[in-house]
Amino acid sequence: MSENSIIGAKHKKPTYFELFKKVLNELNWREVSSFDAIEKTEHKRILNLLNATNSDILSSYLWNFQIEKTDIEIEENSSTIVENFEARIISIWEGRKKYRYLTPTQMTQNSNLADVYSITKNSIITNPIKYKRKIALIYASNCYAQDSEGNLKSVMEGEFDTSIIPMPYLEPVLVYGTLIKVKANPSFVKFNYWRTLYYEALTNLRSTTSKTYEDSPVISFG
Numbered sequence: 001m002s003e004n005s006i007i008g009a010k011h012k013k014p015t016y017f018e019l020f021k022k023v024l025n026e027l028n029w030r031e032v033s034s035f036d037a038i039e040k041t042e043h044k045r046i047l048n049l050l051n052a053t054n055s056d057i058l059s060s061y062l063w064n065f066q067i068e069k070t071d072i073e074i075e076e077n078s079s080t081i082v083e084n085f086e087a088r089i090i091s092i093w094e095g096r097k098k099y100r101y102l103t104p105t106q107m108t109q110n111s112n113l114a115d116v117y118s119i120t121k122n123s124i125i126t127n128p129i130k131y132k133r134k135i136a137l138i139y140a141s142n143c144y145a146q147d148s149e150g151n152l153k154s155v156m157e158g159e160f161d162t163s164i165i166p167m168p169y170l171e172p173v174l175v176y177g178t179l180i181k182v183k184a185n186p187s188f189v190k191f192n193y194w195r196t197l198y199y200e201a202l203t204n205l206r207s208t209t210s211k212t213y214e215d216s217p218v219i220s221f222g
Helices: 016-027 041-058 104-109 170-183 191-208
Strands: 067-074 080-082 088-094 116-120 123-126 133-140
Touching: 016 041, 016 170, 041 170, 067 080, 080 133, 104 116, 170 191
Parallel strands: none
Antiparallel strands: 067 133, 080 123, 088 133, 116 123
């Protein structure tokens, strides 16, 4: 189970539906009795904006809580590292040797190099060599949400889904960030108040969480 799971975590994360209700409360709109009762267009818009805010925050940096590592074994004379890969690659390692990125054209021109990689469509490729290799792939996941069991997913969909943003920052950045999208009007009476709370929460998240992989905790390889 993921360390970000909303079950058994030190601080229980607010769910998709709970975040939605907090946005309604700030807007002084009538409560919705259940997640399944969400039918109005403006309510569905709020759900979409919660995901948009979540995506905006998580795609703005390579946060250290997004960084993942997977080990891949490449057969001899094989060139494909992994197919249908959609996350953001940080680095590729073979033991302590870091692979260098080349464009597909550069790969063709340097077909004798073993410690390089490129991307074709959604596949990561390297030059084939005559021995089996073990590759460590370091990447930033583009799965910005998780279900109640901690399984990662791209967006919040179900009632008990939540964001991967850590506590205690998750609620203020998503609720206030969504509110300023809902109104999107600086002349609205509470707009500046919400925007201030949003930027305060985002600043706190940035100050206590690594902004990029370069200042995140050290990852050991093999």
